[in-house]
Ligand SMILES: NC(=O)C1=CN([C@@H]2O[C@H](COP(=O)(O)OP(=O)(O)OC[C@H]3O[C@@H](n4cnc5c(N)ncnc54)[C@H](OP(=O)(O)O)[C@@H]3O)[C@@H](O)[C@H]2O)C=CC1
């Protein structure tokens with residue numbers, strides 16, 4: 001059986017990429033290509049919804065899908081821990097509700113973030129530098145927000161990172177205590193570096209996206225997981241079973 005997918009944000013860069021992937025696959029069909037001029041009711045009758053819009057619109061798309069009992073995959077950025085908590089409250093225990101939020105569909109990015117959470121407990125001086133194409137309207141990036149929040153979670157016992165002079169604007173925006181510095185410029189697609197400062201040493205975990213093709217496998221993996229998902233799932237790492245692969249589920 002092929003699942004029909006309503007793509008919201010279909011004319012955008014990511015929406016167009018996902019629509020092409022869906023149309024070329026054996027297990028999905030395109031139910032509707034929805035843009036900002038279309039009514040959200042265009043998702044009616046779809047088996048699945050894929051949201052690739054803008055942070056201001058994404059929660060409305062999720063709510064529209066949840067209300068109709070249609071599982072929804074979110075690739076849009078802007079999903080802070082606070083936003084995710086609201087969705088979790090909304091869908092927990094709600095029959096048939098399924099929401100997957102993937103801050104970054106690329107395997108390398110997910111692994112880099114995971115490596116950063118491992119290092120997080122060993123250093124107090126931690127900052128994130130992220131760089132994206134000039135067309136990206138939101139900052140910090142969704143990936144940086146997620147990375148900073150996971151770093152803070154991993155350091156729960158150790159406490160906030162050390163961020164001296166954080167009141168000065170040039171010191172970046174603190175997310176869960178971690179300073180994040182955002183570059184928006186020509187010549188770059190998407191990059192992130194997490195810098196760890198220790199006694200007489202620096203560790204840098206850097207990921208670079210050189211082509212949107214890096215997102216393709218993650219999009220299909222998440223779409224394939226959607227029909228059997230219940231409740232809220234966040235991050236490609238959950239779908240890849242990274243904890244199991246690392247033996248962390250046995251701790
Ligand atoms: N998770 C991941 O791995 C990745 C996530 N992203 C994120 O995905 C999102 C989209 O990125 P990108 O494709 O580059 O952005 P674009 O600006 O190219 O596309 C955004 C699209 O959203 C649509 N849109 C805006 N408002 C609405 C609305 N009310 N209803 C329906 N559609 C709407 C626009 O439609 P219209 O043209 O009709 O105005 C536009 O086509 C961003 O948040 C970005 O950060 C990006 C890359 C990877």
Ligand SMILES: O=C(O)C1=N[C@H](C(=O)O)C[C@H](O)C1
Pocket residue numbers: 077078103104105132133136140141142143144189190191
């Ligand atoms: O807008 C982009 O391009 C990207 N957005 C996502 C983000 O905000 O983290 C994912 C990736 O960084 C590319």
